[in-house]
Amino acid sequence: MSTPAPFPTGTILGYPRIGRRRELKRAVESFWKGDITAAELERVSAELRAATRDRLVELGLDGRGSAIPESFSYYDQVLDAAVTVGATPARFSYLEDAEGAVDLAGYFTIARGEGEHLPVEMTKWFDTNYHYSVPEIGPETNFHLASTRLVAQYAEAVAQGYVTRPVIVGPVTFLLLSKASEDAPEGFRPLSRLADLLPVYRELLRALRAAGAEWVQLDEPGLVSESLNEDRLTVLTAAEKAYRELGDDTDRPQIFVAAPYASLDDALPVLAGTAVEAISLDLVRGSLPEFTPGLEAKTLVGGVVDGHNVWRGDLTVAADTLEALRGLGSGAVAVASSTSLQHVPHDVNDEPYLSDQLKSWLAFAEQKVGQIATLATGLVNGRGSISAELAASAAALADRLAAPGVHDPVVRARTAALTADDFSRGEYAARVAAQAAALNLPDLPTTTIGSFPQTGDIRRARASFVRGDITEAQYNEFLREEIRRVVALQEEIGLDVLVHGEPERNDMVQYFAENFDGFDVTQNGWVQSYGTRATRPSLLWGDVSRPAPFTVEWSAFTQSLTEKPVKGMLTGPVTILAWSFVRDDQPLAETANQVALALRDEIADLEEAGIGIIQVDEPALRELLPLKVADQADYLDWSVNSFRLSTAGAADATQIHTHLCYSEFGVVIDAIRALDADVTSIEAARSKMEVVHDIKASGFDHGIGPGVYDIHSPRVPSVAEISELIATALGEIPASQVWINPDCGLKTRGYEETTASLTNILEATRAARG
Ligand code: MET
Ligand SMILES: [Zn+2]
Structure with a gap:
């Protein structure tokens, strides 16, 4: 040179x-x-x-x-x-x-x-x-x-x-x-x-x-x-x-x-x-x-x-x-x-x-x-x-x-008063019995991860509402109509646990940020998530609390449309932190507990409104895992605790689900077990169910839904392909634990492929039930 x-x-x-x-x-x-x-x-x-x-x-x-x-x-x-x-x-x-x-x-x-x-x-x-x-x-x-x-x-x-x-x-x-x-x-x-x-x-x-x-x-x-x-x-x-x-x-x-x-x-x-x-x-x-x-x-x-x-x-x-x-x-x-x-x-x-x-x-x-x-x-x-x-x-x-709002004495007093009891639900066996009596689900229950396709119509309606071209009442009626359609579709396909489809959510974290105090959201703050997908992380700058219920009305409305159980949908504290830009002036653990308490308030209100299944998504649990082994135990401790704090107020008969979007289950298996969710859905389709071997080896004994439909791709999986994935899962995990679901939410997909895929999932599930 x-x-x-x-x-x-x-x-x-x-x-x-x-x-x-x-x-x-x-x-x-x-x-x-x-x-x-x-x-x-x-x-x-x-x-x-x-x-x-x-x-x-x-x-x-x-x-x-x-x-x-x-x-x-x-x-x-x-x-x-x-x-x-x-x-x-x-x-x-x-x-x-x-x-x-x-x-x-x-x-x-x-x-x-x-x-x-x-x-x-x-x-x-x-x-x-x-x-x-x-x-x-x-x-x-x-x-x-x-x-x-x-x-x-x-x-x-x-x-x-x-x-x-x-x-x-x-x-x-x-x-x-x-x-x-x-x-x-x-x-x-x-x-x-x-x-x-x-x-x-x-x-x-x-x-x-x-x-x-x-x-x-x-x-x-x-x-x-x-x-x-x-x-x-x-x-x-x-x-x-x-x-x-x-x-x-x-x-x-x-x-x-x-x-x-x-x-x-x-x-x-x-x-x-x-x-x-x-x-x-x-x-x-x-x-x-x-x-x-x-x-x-x-x-x-x-x-x-x-x-x-x-x-x-x-x-x-x-x-x-x-x-x-x-x-x-x-x-x-x-x-x-x-x-x-x-x-x-x-x-x-x-x-x-x-x-x-x-x-x-x-x-x-x-x-x-x-x-x-x-x-x-x-x-x-x-x-x-x-x-x-x-x-x-x-x-x-x-x-x-x-600045005011960065320290809220009410929020501070609440986290300071937490005791060990606030982080634990009752015995799992008692919960299983209470939930079986309350929910009456078939073997291999089928469900989705929450969102249905976010169509151009939904995006346009939201934009019109944001611009002020339609009133809030008109927008809400549009959303209710969307929910009616999604419920009818799920009933027609034959799913067992229904969702409302999350049409009111622009983003699974931003929606919570907009409804909690302590956050702001951006207009143009796009960050690439993968390929052509970008998200706008919210700004978590102050102490977090929930001024009023915000998901309850949607879930209760959805439940009023069907005899089947409807799953309430929340985003978990770790994911809210992971997908926001979080204040750096206090430990993440403290902020996580504030978010957890805000969610706990929402869960209490969902139960009160008659919602018997509540999913608290934690797709980002693995993502925040520190790269250095020495830092991992502390992270897993506070992250798992914040999830438990958010869910531990739920009654035994309330079935708590969680969803994690990855298949490296082995890495965080102890943490997943410690979350103590009744049912956990994870990604598995793309890796052909590799993960079930880890699940078996770990002795995981709660409900588990390894995904059978890769929603990252427009491909429609065939019945034969899904049947093979289900067979692989059932080869390793007792049928009583297994749920059948896609890998993740359907919001990025179109209706045609979604309907075809879910129909194939139900056909394969019915065959597997025998
Ligand atoms: C990235 S995890 C997504 C979970 C959410 N409930 C959804 O279905 O969209
Ligand atoms: Zn996911």
Whole structure:
């Protein structure tokens, strides 16, 4: 390498790619529908990338100094890495051209499935609410450089006048996040293919270098996690091998290894001993490391601006941390976001309905870039040069901590008075008997997870109501009509436990945020959840309480329409926290108990109104699990307790359900058991019921509904396919425990596929009942 370019003093690890107004979602979905061509989609995407680069430079990043990350993705960054290295699952090999490359349409097909071909699985990306597509790797996977899209995007930036920094998931994390392919032999580990994968990364790096890239960013959050399926020594050995080999190649850009979401711990000395030039440290979630040999030759990139959360934070603390980092004695120090900013919305100034006071406490992606630019100036010119910004940040923080609503004495008194009894229901056996008498359900009871398709009609009616075009009475009548239809449909299909379909909910957390005190909701605060799906996390800024019942009227109305039991639907405390941006001025456990008490009030009112089954969804229980083993017990303790606090007031005869949206049941089985819900539904269809083996092995003895319909895909499962899944479940779990349900809510699906799928589920269930 000739005179290496220094690492930029201020940078971010990644930027939201969906567009301020979700332009990418619209374009991709239009492409799926056939309304626009691949070329048109590529054009819209190129425009988005160009606008992002321009904006980041305006906000203060160095446009020619590799400060702008080239972190765009059409769908998912892990899927991008998979198609880059030629890791097409065997069932999709028909999508490959002669060179083993898949085109844009093929890329989406791998993500979404087609006909008989199930899509790749999706699972949570570290401890975030982002989901990635799980690569499938086997002994036969033919790694080769199959896509140079990243090189093309770099060249596109150069043509625009910028020198950017290409970003790709690093080889170790890529394999750690992969699962063994279907035809891999028992016990096969994707990480065992590292030696075959590294030459592809080397080739990609060479191609980037040839295109002029000064720096490349390899994302390796796999190195901070202790929760992936390999032991630590194996991970460290892999990291050492990967970065020694890639580092020792001379024909490459400089390598920046990004390690967001927690501390690198013992992986830092390993990286420090290789030839990589820069390493990021998450100094928001993780802590300052000790000096380790090798660092004197590296740039340490201090992730001091929280990429996970929306608070403005304390700029002085950030500056202090950078100073302490400088004290370690590395070759150089730079400032960055702690993680990619893909986890926060675009712009606080895009929120017309938030008060100026609340806005002054917040920083979304644009504001965070501004903070980083400020801190970078401080690093170069000294703290005096940013004293005004430091003072403004301190004033905003002081204002926030003293604001009314942040401390509500009534809420505080209630959590302070809690005793052990408040967290426990009666004996399970007594509950089973009371519920059997009250509910009179058949064997293998069927139900859904709660939501029915959110049709264009529903969205339009909601928008008209929000705009004031229709009155509240008209809107409510529209919703009641919708519920009547959904109830009639469920009765016709023959489901046993009915739901109202959640048409009144724009989002399963936001709806609660709108009805609780202590929250605000955003207008444009979209954050990508997976693929083209984005959510608007609510802002939990104050003490939480429930001023009045809000789900009761809907559930009671629904129950009035049918003889079958209707399930009341609530979102659990952990999920409300996980999918909101939560205040960072007190322990999460305290906030969780406040939310739990608000829900407990709602459950008491639902029971009072005659609702005999209440589901408290906790799809995010696994997601907040800390990446470090040492932190997990404490988390599981408070999270499980908050769920118990929300449900423990229910009578024995009231059947409490919970729903978790993932299939890695094994990891949190003890916690799931400790939730003590009467019935738990989980995801299982996509992984062909793998999870039932864990359930059996764990001796789990409460009701369990492993999903038989993958709602992430438009595919309608056949009766035969569902029957096979049910048979697998019944092979492992006593029939008396088993419930039959889809993997998750139906809100993203259309009516045609939903009706067909539920009809097939009932047909398969009837056959299984015999
Ligand atoms: C992401 S979990 C979804 C649960 C919710 N009750 C629904 O059906 O939509
Ligand atoms: Zn779910």
